[in-house]
Amino acid sequence: MNNKVVIVDEKFCFPEETHLTVHKTSVFFPGDGFIVYDLHGEVLYRFDSYGPESTPKDELVLMDSSGKCLLTLLRKKPSLHQRWEGHIGEKAEHQEPIFSLCRSSIIRRSGLVVEVHGDPEEEYHIEGSFTHRCCKMMDNSCRDPVVEIKRKVDPSTNVMLGKDVLLLCLKPGFDSAFAMGLVLILDQMHGDDADDVAQEVDPTVEDTIPPS
Template structure:
């Protein structure tokens, strides 16, 4: 079991979450995530300028309880983010930190998860095209194990691919769904919905790698 937020989000079977980017007042204001039974699991809401600044995101459960606070460090050309348990408090230590390894070209996103001395996590693919795979790997060997995946959602009745505002987050058994969802929020802040070139290549995040390790 890989528990970062709460063991109740580490399920014994593969979990399919339908993630929907919502627009309350402005495009891309928030996210909601539903399980395969249509039950709301996670949400994040931003009510535009003048409300909660976009450099601080709170991932909530269905009832509105704060699960993780994701805070952007400023100034930071590398887009450094820190994840805190619940509502962030003064002098609270982060659970994990993330930052881009480079501010230009194909860059990696390094995530340091405190308490993990051996494991690393990588995300490979393109968030912009909603096609990423999360891998767990070990520093002791070269083995890699997929733990989650972001992919486009297909309407089961029409078999048509839905727009990028609705996509799937597939989480493997025993991996923390709340932690996986928090990484989706961070990836969206880092890469958003930048245009894909005419040849289908995403110039910004093709080959994006997310690594998670202990400091």
């Protein structure tokens, strides 16, 4: 991908292919939020939750490391296709969304569709299983994925870590804040429910990776 995909801010687009570590945790309730680290171990993004009683959530806020709101994500109700909408920063009254995500309405096509508002040609398809931490986001060309979500492997032991630690793999120039906003939505739609994969590809997931 030669051109930048800027949805939130150009500063979140890395010039080279980047793997971010996403840890499902929280300073309030372990396992109920997210912290995202860059390649140097610095906190890049975070999402804090304030307890199980707040679930299911209809509004999510992606913040940077200082707590500044980058994206507000809203679940639309009622919605046949589980539609979510993303807004830049803190949503203001009458503010239009910059993107939406919903289940595909195309017969015989599983997965999710992400539409970037204002550009009818900018559309992405998410396929695979977020529940198993194995999914990809493709652009309209449907060639190479622009975003991949994988389980992380401990390089010292070659053992796959638990599902609370994942890799967010980004092609050069792709907006990482936008990608992380989609991860928050996917977690709300599928979470850790192993039964919620009716419309997802059910991959074979091994606990270890054979040495190369």
